Amino acid sequence: MVIVGGGVVGAACAYYAARAGLTVTVVERGAVAGGTTGAGEGNLLVSDKEPGPELDLAVLSSARWAELAAEDGLGAAVEYEPKGGLVVAETEEGVAGLAGLAVEQRAAGVDAVEVPAAELTGYEPHLAPDLAGGMFYPQDAQVQPMLAAAHLLRASGAEVRTGVTVTGMLRSGDRVTGVRTDRGDLAAGAVVNAAGTWGGEVAALAGVTVPILPRRGFILVTEPLPPLIRHKVYAAEYVANVASDDEGLESSAVVEGTPAGTILIGASRERVGFDRTLSMAALRRLARQAIRLFPALGDVAAIRAYCGFRPYCPDHLPVIGPDPRAEGLLHACGHEGAGIGLAAATGHLLAQSLTGAPPDLDLHPFRPDRFPEHP
Amino acid sequence: MRDLVVIGAGPAGLAAAVAAATAGLDVALVDAGRRPGGQYYRHHAAETGRLHHDWDAFVRLRGALDRLTYLPGHRVWHVEDGFTVHALTGDRDERPVRIGARALVVATGAHDRSLPFPGWDLPGVLTAGGAQALLKGDRVTAGERIVVAGTGPFLLPVATGLAGAGATIAGVFEANRPYGFARHVARHPDKAREGAGYAALLARHRIPYRTGHAVVAAHGDDRVEAVTVARLDRDWAPVRERVIACDTVAVGHGFTPQLELPLQLGCATRMDADGSLVVAVDVAQRTSVPGVYAAGETTGVGGAQLSLVEGELAGLAVAEAAGGVAPDPAGVQRLLARRRRLRAFAAAMHAAYPVRPGWMDRLRDDTLVCRCEEVTCGRLAEAAELGATGPRSAKLLSRAGMGRCQGRVCGYATAWLTTGVCGRIPGPEDLLGTARRPIAQPVRLRDLAGEPENPRDENHPINPA
Ligand SMILES: Cc1cc2nc3c(=O)[nH]c(=O)nc-3n(C[C@H](O)[C@H](O)[C@H](O)COP(=O)(O)OP(=O)(O)OC[C@H]3O[C@@H](n4cnc5c(N)ncnc54)[C@H](O)[C@@H]3O)c2cc1C
Ligand SMILES: Cc1cc2nc3c(=O)[nH]c(=O)nc-3n(C[C@H](O)[C@H](O)[C@H](O)COP(=O)(O)OP(=O)(O)OC[C@H]3O[C@@H](n4cnc5c(N)ncnc54)[C@H](O)[C@@H]3O)c2cc1C
Numbered sequence: 001m002v003i004v005g006g007g008v009v010g011a012a013c014a015y016y017a018a019r020a021g022l023t024v025t026v027v028e029r030g031a032v033a034g035g036t037t038g039a040g041e042g043n044l045l046v047s048d049k050e051p052g053p054e055l056d057l058a059v060l061s062s063a064r065w066a067e068l069a070a071e072d073g074l075g076a077a078v079e080y081e082p083k084g085g086l087v088v089a090e091t092e093e094g095v096a097g098l099a100g101l102a103v104e105q106r107a108a109g110v111d112a113v114e115v116p117a118a119e120l121t122g123y124e125p126h127l128a129p130d131l132a133g134g135m136f137y138p139q140d141a142q143v144q145p146m147l148a149a150a151h152l153l154r155a156s157g158a159e160v161r162t163g164v165t166v167t168g169m170l171r172s173g174d175r176v177t178g179v180r181t182d183r184g185d186l187a188a189g190a191v192v193n194a195a196g197t198w199g200g201e202v203a204a205l206a207g208v209t210v211p212i213l214p215r216r217g218f219i220l221v222t223e224p225l226p227p228l229i230r231h232k233v234y235a236a237e238y239v240a241n242v243a244s245d246d247e248g249l250e251s252s253a254v255v256e257g258t259p260a261g262t263i264l265i266g267a268s269r270e271r272v273g274f275d276r277t278l279s280m281a282a283l284r285r286l287a288r289q290a291i292r293l294f295p296a297l298g299d300v301a302a303i304r305a306y307c308g309f310r311p312y313c314p315d316h317l318p319v320i321g322p323d324p325r326a327e328g329l330l331h332a333c334g335h336e337g338a339g340i341g342l343a344a345a346t347g348h349l350l351a352q353s354l355t356g357a358p359p360d361l362d363l364h365p366f367r368p369d370r371f372p373e374h375p
Numbered sequence: 376m377r378d379l380v381v382i383g384a385g386p387a388g389l390a391a392a393v394a395a396a397t398a399g400l401d402v403a404l405v406d407a408g409r410r411p412g413g414q415y416y417r418h419h420a421a422e423t424g425r426l427h428h429d430w431d432a433f434v435r436l437r438g439a440l441d442r443l444t445y446l447p448g449h450r451v452w453h454v455e456d457g458f459t460v461h462a463l464t465g466d467r468d469e470r471p472v473r474i475g476a477r478a479l480v481v482a483t484g485a486h487d488r489s490l491p492f493p494g495w496d497l498p499g500v501l502t503a504g505g506a507q508a509l510l511k512g513d514r515v516t517a518g519e520r521i522v523v524a525g526t527g528p529f530l531l532p533v534a535t536g537l538a539g540a541g542a543t544i545a546g547v548f549e550a551n552r553p554y555g556f557a558r559h560v561a562r563h564p565d566k567a568r569e570g571a572g573y574a575a576l577l578a579r580h581r582i583p584y585r586t587g588h589a590v591v592a593a594h595g596d597d598r599v600e601a602v603t604v605a606r607l608d609r610d611w612a613p614v615r616e617r618v619i620a621c622d623t624v625a626v627g628h629g630f631t632p633q634l635e636l637p638l639q640l641g642c643a644t645r646m647d648a649d650g651s652l653v654v655a656v657d658v659a660q661r662t663s664v665p666g667v668y669a670a671g672e673t674t675g676v677g678g679a680q681l682s683l684v685e686g687e688l689a690g691l692a693v694a695e696a697a698g699g700v701a702p703d704p705a706g707v708q709r710l711l712a713r714r715r716r717l718r719a720f721a722a723a724m725h726a727a728y729p730v731r732p733g734w735m736d737r738l739r740d741d742t743l744v745c746r747c748e749e750v751t752c753g754r755l756a757e758a759a760e761l762g763a764t765g766p767r768s769a770k771l772l773s774r775a776g777m778g779r780c781q782g783r784v785c786g787y788a789t790a791w792l793t794t795g796v797c798g799r800i801p802g803p804e805d806l807l808g809t810a811r812r813p814i815a816q817p818v819r820l821r822d823l824a825g826e827p828e829n830p831r832d833e834n835h836p837i838n839p840a
Contacts (some may be wrong), residue, residue: 007410032762038771146771149762223817278813287823301817
């Protein structure tokens, strides 16, 4: 089979498909992880998801990532850290909201531990002293997304062709039988569209519509510091933010340390097309929110900022599985702000679908033809 | 709102600011340094100009600073379209400053271009520009027994300057064999005079000058104690080696223009003859972004005289566009002719002193390339194996260029090493990947959080005494 896209999702698809015995070629127009994966933060979160198909996918993925990390050398290579996430609330109402959400999340298989205000500093010594309480999610973990994509690809043994662009589909009647590239044709039993934010364009090459749009995000990176922050920490309003349909600027900063000593603060969410211009408003918000959580960060310098474009669908769910409109074509794209987290389960489910194994999760909510043809 | 903000008070920025202010514009000149002059006219508080060529030109420009608002000690970290210049000023009590402008001249100059070699991270190894800056700015000679190496005519003022200040120069090792270059020098009386001056100084101080030679390794435990110098073939592969004792090594391979601010604004770039990415400008020093001009090394490395001419042309062009005093046509013609000659000279210089791929043969797997993040040559090779196809993707997979200096030191070398494995040499896209810095200078989160509800406009303009 041929996978279009060498981001983390394409890499996970390659890994699980190769494991299932398929021969895989990955075609990537740029470099491995050079797309949105190269702009991601690497949070593998279950905590930020409301009950529903995405949470189910996240819980499955969290277990798959833990398995991957346990494989020989892979965990260290991708900098997997099961550090846990701490969600904090500023008000009693916020604490009650967290508690209510946790009840539903637990029913979906999520571990959530209530943390009273007095115990917050036991988790994070530098946290602002005036917070009302929080919830700790031990399953939240972290990988370095670029390394994750690269090492999954390496472990898959797939042939990886960088610098090659898919420009069309090979057809036999209605069936997709391979891809046309700027370096020649590649025949394949199946073609997987793992082109992330550009998944709509690749789908269009096969004559089908998959509505994927960019949602911009900025991340701030500080100078390297001695360890200051132990977990992933963010404010309760983040959950509402992730699910929002608002076009304007939103942000709720997840603050966390990295093995390199830098602190990542991200990310903002805006629908502004593919505009890379630095948004002062976005940086200001991120900085304010980070200082609100950790006042000591006020004196820390940001040395870098970068942005990327999350691939999102109108209903904020990814597109995973075979396309009934074009036999031989499968999709694995549109994971918005959670593609790194959801990659493992996505690859796993796609491999099951390719080999005819019974799926661990119903793919119906993620089906590619769920959108109106002419929205 | 100023008519014009000039960023950088080196030869180019000074000339631009003074020309525009003299034509009647309201100009602010912003610079990170404490004193005006940039790299070329870097000077000590009690400077007499003894170490400088063309000191008179600088004294004239400095004397005209009272026609404008000069803001030293202001680090610009971002420029927004429209234009808003975001700067930081003060040491311990640093505070943010925002300056509005109708037009901009970017004259941020260049920094040293470094190529790694085994031992280059030892204390005592520094850049040629760094050694020169210590001498000019602090009157400090970097060491007692110094080896100067790399490529380019810039090695000569560095070696002779250090020798004049009392250091022993164990040798100047020029990697190229620039035989044809003398012909171009002969056509420029002032360059010829300058060259003859260096030759006389080399002779007076008995400094050995060897072309076709390079420092291929530095040795020492806590600091450098000796270097291996090799004779090179045409492609810079070493053919014969010897060891020379020294306590300091100053290495220079040309300069890399500082493009972060023009790139933030979206200015178009091009590749220059020395393989550097530079801002593309038209005959009036206009960039592709309306209202943004660039002058000096940001538009191509060519020395201080060219920077002065370009700066003046940019300042005059801004003034004319703003409806200020129209410049004297004969004067402009003279400047244009001078720019043409100096650019031709710069092109000949770049052709005579290229960087050859053989420098990469000196590296071992454990040679550091990115010092900030301690990324070795071996790790870069691994990044290429993992699917990196150039410096941007190699950075993501190896962290090279992610540290404090943000790739200013290692970016050029990383671009060569990561494209080399793909059988290419660095192209514009590769260099763009190492030159983009949306945050050009470290900025505290507190100051970011204060943007921009709390605007402060140049609270304490400081004019030089
Ligand atoms: C600021 C920011 C922060 C984020 N933080 C997180 C986080 O903490 N956790 C998380 O889980 N997710 C996060 N995300 C989201 C995550 O980065 C994405 O969901 C994920 O990277 C998508 O991976 P992908 O493989 O689908 O896409 P990509 O990584 O974009 O890969 C698609 C690839 O397809 C290639 N391609 C496209 N068209 C063609 C073609 N015609 N031919 C050949 N190749 C083609 C592209 O070059 C690209 O490399 C974040 C995103 C952003 C922007
Ligand atoms: C370290 C060093 C030493 C050099 N020494 C010599 C020498 O002795 N002789 C010689 O012929 N050539 C020297 N050069 C080459 C030199 O670049 C040119 O000769 C000449 O100075 C170029 O003039 P310019 O105006 O284009 O830039 P520069 O002289 O480099 O001036 C640029 C100015 O912009 C300022 N600046 C840059 N970024 C920012 C920012 N973000 N915010 C605020 N201010 C900023 C800098 O502080 C600097 O003052 C040196 C170069 C370097 C890097």
